[in-house]
Amino acid sequence: MRIRSLNPRLHSLARGTFLVLVSLAAAFLLSDFPHNRPTLFLAIPAVLAIVGTADTVRCMQPRWSFYHGGVLLLIYMDLMAVAMILFFFLYPYAFWLAASH
Template identity: 65%
Template sequence: MRSLLRGGILVLVSLGAAILLSDFPHNRANPYIALPALVATAGMIDHLRCMRTRWGFYHGGVILLVYMDLMALCMIIFFLLYPYAGWITSSH
């Protein structure tokens, strides 16, 4: 079954878990952040399944939720990859 609420909860809980796993201000490398990325992808797929073919306010709301999912997924992937990018933090 499709559910907008379940998709939103999956994405936001996985974003919170990724913030906790990365120890955000310190950005520690943790490969387990891949799990919240997969859960957020599942939530985004759940939102995409709720998409309708006719345009309306419901369709526009679902598009906004998908954009929110993309932003959260980008943050999770940033938390996953940033500690491994040593060239960004290298000082001369």
């Protein structure tokens, strides 16, 4: 028995969304959020979230429909998650933002 949503040749909203949300959870755990530890391991969830966003973009249809609108909302959610992951990744290196007086 094969699982259709795991086949990368087929379009799948579930696979892209799952990949982005799991990457966001992993980035949240890896960054140790309130303390914001700098770690290069956050590059892995960032790349996986971008791949998941690209997988969601593949599901776009050329004509407008409610499905097309739903995919558009999922793409916006993916972009917000990618922005959060990149914030977790880059913020510990921005010393000028965290300068104490």
